[in-house]
Amino acid sequence: MSVRLRPIxxxxLWQEVGLSMVRRNAVDLTQRQMVILLTIYLEPPPHTVRGLAAKLGVTKPVITRALDAMGELDLVSRRRDPADRRNVIIQRTVRGSLFLDEFSDRVVEAAGALAP
Amino acid sequence: MSVRLRPIxxxxLWQEVGLSMVRRNAVDLTQRQMVILLTIYLEPPPHTVRGLAAKLGVTKPVITRALDAMGELDLVSRRRDPADRRNVIIQRTVRGSLFLDEFSDRVVEAAGALAP
DNA sequence: GAAAGATGATACGGATGTGAAACGATCGGA
DNA sequence: TCCGATCGTTTCACATCCGTATCATCTTTC
Structure with missing residues (x-):
């Protein structure tokens, strides 16, 4: 069933989750980087720079640089498409999966603790 | 009652809301700025720079600059505390309330549209 | 094959955020 | 009345992000 949530x-929920992210001082992703990461892990592959740029409505360099940053953190990885070597296939990593697992747990926990 | 939400x-939910924020290309707040704004609107006043810095675990300049940026957007306002003129009291604005109303509506809508 | 098109990466200039440190204004106790 | 403590702001050096324009590489078309 769908999730019933009141505006307050x-x-x-957003405050609680954001606060825990800021205080942990751990991985500090931009909102765009977070959306890119979630898209890679939630939607069916293959993911390309151009496809992500179109989906988010941003320019390609934004995607390239976000992948640079997240690749440095080992949250995603890239490899050339052997079939069409112009393309870059963006892949998930163990660390990226772990990161999102922990993140979602935090959200679920915060949601469960919400006042009525 | 509390909100039941599964990790997926x-x-x-985060992807959907983030995506709509990025695509709208409207007000683009940092995660910290968003947490500050939510705290100001959700928790009882008065709010001070020092109090927000302690709550978020960041330095005071972070708060000052976030207030500069959001003040420029008319999302919050500041005034000196008449009782102790060292303090600055941070206040809500009509535009800030409207912004968070619209934001929460978007979250609620995205939550309602979630697959089971 | 050569030219045109597509794809991702890079260079540039501008804007903005960050932490550490120092600063001016204000308060309050000796 | 001082003089230290407190509060918010500013300065500094640095890092990161953005969009535009351009580039190198690869594919497709003629």
Whole structure:
């Protein structure tokens, strides 16, 4: 079933999760980087720079640089498409999966703790 | 009652909301700025620079600059505390309330549209 | 094959965020 | 009345992000 959430609960959920992210001082992703990461892990592959840029409505360099940053953190990886060597296939990593697992757990926990 | 949310739903919710924020290309707040804004609107006043810095675990200049940026967007306002003129009282604005109302509506809508 | 098109990466200039340190204004106790 | 403590801001050096324009590489078309 769908998730019932009231506006005030939505705001408190965002505050709680954002606060835990800021305080942990751990991986600090931009909103765009986070959306890119989530798209890679939630939607069916293959993912390309051009496809992600179109989906997010941003320019290609934004995607390239976000992948640079997240690749440095080992959250995603890239390899050339052997079939068409112009393309770059963006792949998931163990560390990226782990990161999102922990993130989602935090969200679920914060949601469960919301006041009525 | 509390909100029941499964991990995959949490990720999809974040992706959907983030995507709509990026695509709208409207107000583009940092995660920290967003947490500050939510805290100002959700928790009881008065709010001070020092209090927000302590709550978020960041330095005071971070708060000052975030308030500069959001003040420029008319999302918050500042005034000196008459009782102790060293303090600055951070206040809500009409535009800030409207912004968070619209944001929460978007979250609620995305939550309602989640697959089971 | 040569030219045109597509794809991702890079260079550049501008804008903005960050932490550490120092600063001016204000308060309050000796 | 001082003089230290507190508060918010500013300065500095650095890092990162953005969009535009351009580039190198690869593919497709003629």
């Amino acid at each position: 609960q939505a705001l408190r | 739903q949490a990720l999809r």
